[in-house]
Amino acid sequence: METTHTLVIGGGQAGVATSAHLQKHGVPHIVLERARIAERWRTERWDSLVANGPAWHDRFPEAEFTDLDPEEFAGKDRVATYFESFAKARALPVRTGVNVTRLERDGEGFRATTSNGVIQAQNVVVATGPFQKPLIPTVVTDPAITQLHSNAYRNPQSLPEGAVLVVGAGSSGAQIAEELVRAGRRVYLSLGPHDRPPRRYRGQDFVWWLGKLGKWDMKAPTPGTVHITIAVSGAYGGHTMDFRRLAALGVTLLGRAGAYKDGSLHFAPDLRTNIENGDRNYLSVLDEADAYAAANQLDLPLEPEARNLLPLPDCVTNPTLALDLRKEGISTIIWATGFALDFGWIDLDIFHEDGRPRHHDGVSEIPGLYFVGLPWLSCRGSAFIWGAWRDAERLAAHIAARGPA
Numbered sequence: 001m002e003t004t005h006t007l008v009i010g011g012g013q014a015g016v017a018t019s020a021h022l023q024k025h026g027v028p029h030i031v032l033e034r035a036r037i038a039e040r041w042r043t044e045r046w047d048s049l050v051a052n053g054p055a056w057h058d059r060f061p062e063a064e065f066t067d068l069d070p071e072e073f074a075g076k077d078r079v080a081t082y083f084e085s086f087a088k089a090r091a092l093p094v095r096t097g098v099n100v101t102r103l104e105r106d107g108e109g110f111r112a113t114t115s116n117g118v119i120q121a122q123n124v125v126v127a128t129g130p131f132q133k134p135l136i137p138t139v140v141t142d143p144a145i146t147q148l149h150s151n152a153y154r155n156p157q158s159l160p161e162g163a164v165l166v167v168g169a170g171s172s173g174a175q176i177a178e179e180l181v182r183a184g185r186r187v188y189l190s191l192g193p194h195d196r197p198p199r200r201y202r203g204q205d206f207v208w209w210l211g212k213l214g215k216w217d218m219k220a221p222t223p224g225t226v227h228i229t230i231a232v233s234g235a236y237g238g239h240t241m242d243f244r245r246l247a248a249l250g251v252t253l254l255g256r257a258g259a260y261k262d263g264s265l266h267f268a269p270d271l272r273t274n275i276e277n278g279d280r281n282y283l284s285v286l287d288e289a290d291a292y293a294a295a296n297q298l299d300l301p302l303e304p305e306a307r308n309l310l311p312l313p314d315c316v317t318n319p320t321l322a323l324d325l326r327k328e329g330i331s332t333i334i335w336a337t338g339f340a341l342d343f344g345w346i347d348l349d350i351f352h353e354d355g356r357p358r359h360h361d362g363v364s365e366i367p368g369l370y371f372v373g374l375p376w377l378s379c380r381g382s383a384f385i386w387g388a389w390r391d392a393e394r395l396a397a398h399i400a401a402r403g404p405a
């Protein structure tokens with residue numbers, strides 16, 4: 001049996017960041033990745049996906065995208081090679097192609113069963129991702145309709161001919177719907193409550209504003225908004241995700257998807273409320289940005305036209321509440337309905353009933369067991385590239401302080 005001081009499980013950005021910080025502390029460790037570094041960026045995202053934040057922001061603080069303009073949005077393959085090169089340049093001890101199938105207690109440490117033998121470690125950092133298992137909330141039982149989760153969508157050409165229903169209007173659903181309508185498809189988009197911040201305002205990207213307004217560092221979601229998705233896009237150079245504009249491009253907007261019965265999918269009568277709440281969120285970011293700029297005497301160009309909204313489209317004022325899928329020629333449903341955690345391979349009493357681990361800012365109740373990269377691990381930024389870097393820095397220091405084996 002191999003032993004190591006610290007075992008990191010998962011070689012995405014969170015695992016790579018953890019390894020970099022452990023290396024700085026001189027902590028002996030191994031990273032096990034079941035596929036390749038940043039596998040999810042390579043094979044679980046659609047072809048045209050770009051980072052949601054510009055290259056100056058969506059990166060580790062220690063390494064720039066030297067081949068990109070700082071305001072450009074890195075393509076998903078470029079993001080993957082970024083993490084791979086980062087790990088290579090620092091000779092991080094990442095072993096790829098090794099799956100961890102079981103994690104359990106072993107004395108005061110841990111025992112990991114892997115596809116390549118057993119490893120014993122004093123500390124374990126679980127970095128297997130914030131978005132692990134695709135969630136599909138409704139059962140549509142028509143075998144003639146192709147159904148896939150957004151993590152399996154690749155491009156418009158790979159879908160059967162016909163209209164497409166996209167369910168879910170966070171960044172994934174909204175971006176996929178836009179790509180499909182631009183490719184000439186008839187598209188339906190079912191949307192629930194969402195936030196849709198402006199892409200840029202008064203010359204600054206919204207990720208810059210979120211930093212200035214202290215929103216990345218928020219400790220916990222506002223009560224009642226835990227499940228509100230955020231619709232942003234870096235596609236086509238980056239623009240505000242405005243559902244009125246999508247409707248103007250030809251997308252038929254629908255309320256939140258509900259039950260499927262006798263060939264029809266039903267939708268809640270909440271479309272107008274969802275759109276108007278999304279608008280309110282958009283306008284509130286402009287208000288907060290203006291107030292911040294005034295209070296701090298920032299010399300930024302005014303942009304009053306950002307407050308002009310397109311009229312509400314007909315599909316919002318006269319919403320469709322049931323869609324006969326065959327009659328509408330819908331050949332494909334893309335479920336952009338999010339992900340669940342999947343820690344079934346961890347045999348430790350450390351989980352809430354809903355599957356989330358019990359921890360405080362990533363430090364679990366079991367000494368030596370850590371989680372990194374999860375949504376809201378320590379703050380809003382935790383599942384994002386730079387946020388995982390910051391959490392990893394703190395957790396590596398915690399591990400180093402526990403002392404040598």
Ligand SMILES: Cc1cc2nc3c(=O)[nH]c(=O)nc-3n(C[C@H](O)[C@H](O)[C@H](O)COP(=O)(O)OP(=O)(O)OC[C@H]3O[C@@H](n4cnc5c(N)ncnc54)[C@H](O)[C@@H]3O)c2cc1C
Binds near residue numbers: 015129372
């Ligand atoms: C569509 C989409 C777009 C996104 N865009 C952005 C963006 O633009 N900017 C941003 O900051 N964030 C973005 N995110 C959020 C986040 O950055 C990504 O989800 C990112 O992939 C998370 O990195 P991670 O290392 O925490 O997890 P993952 O990338 O999921 O990495 C986990 C790794 O663990 C491996 N693994 C899992 N289980 C095991 C096991 N048992 N044994 C061994 N290995 C295992 C997996 O193969 C995987 O490589 C996006 C998320 C999605 C879904």
